[in-house]
Amino acid sequence: MARVVVDVMLKPEILDPQGQAVQRALPRLGFDGIADVRQGKRFELEVDGPVDEAALARIHEMAETFLANTVIEDFVVRVDEESAAGKAGAK
């Protein structure tokens, strides 16, 4: 089984008050030097069978129709190489 990761982020022009709240808390906690924070969502999908082009195309479609709202969010689909490598053997 391989893992595919879908990262969903609010588009840059959309106000992210959650990210701002986190950013404002940082200096209070002694973490300086962070100019901006934006908060997103990460989906980890465990895929049955091979993660070939067809499977990735399906996941792209899933992200576009359901996982992200493309009116306000961007998304990136990628294969988690570590899970793929771990699967191949080693350890």
Added chain:
Amino acid sequence: MTARIGVVTFPGTLDDRDTQRAVRVAGAEAVPLWHRDKDLKQVDAVVLPGGFSYGDYLRAGAISRFSPVMETIIAQAKAGMPVLGICNGFQVLTETHLLPGAMLRNNHLHFICRDQRLRVETTATAWTADYTAGQEISIPLKNIDGRYVADERVLDELEAEGRVAFRYLDVNPNGSLRDIAGISNAAGNVVGLMPHPEHAVESLTGTGRTDGLGFFTSILTNLVQKGAAA
């Protein structure tokens, strides 16, 4: 014959009973619709009530958008059936793209519950015919995902076509762009708004005013006129 107004219940819907009651107070028959029903039981119009369908887990309204009942409602709405989305129902309508834009977490991140003054900007929708343009009403508002956003092009289009149906007065409670509290589609049969007219239909409860009743009488006026024309 009495008009039949469907009220959808999703898992997590909270305001379906209040909405059914508002429909009855206005003089129509309230028809409960279950999210798994594909059949709309020959209703004349549908209300998507407030609440937290599917817990708002992915995004508010995102999961309910794919329910069997919504498949039928989307098709019927495109064919002209009146649909009103209140709060979570408005979120469902943006997720279906029956209405443009999207709803996001309030800019101050707090859940807000207050009596909200609104201006009714248009009477040219199926759900606002009984108001007057520019009329100011006060109805309850309660949400955490109430910030309406759309890109500039869409906002300009909504303004130009008179599809900003309601605007917040006194205070913008959630950071909605251009103080937008509710919008309609181009045909005027689909309307969504964040505040809750169904909680202001009887003088004994809610705001003590009945400013919300106009939504539910408007649809009757509209259906009767349509029936008379047919």
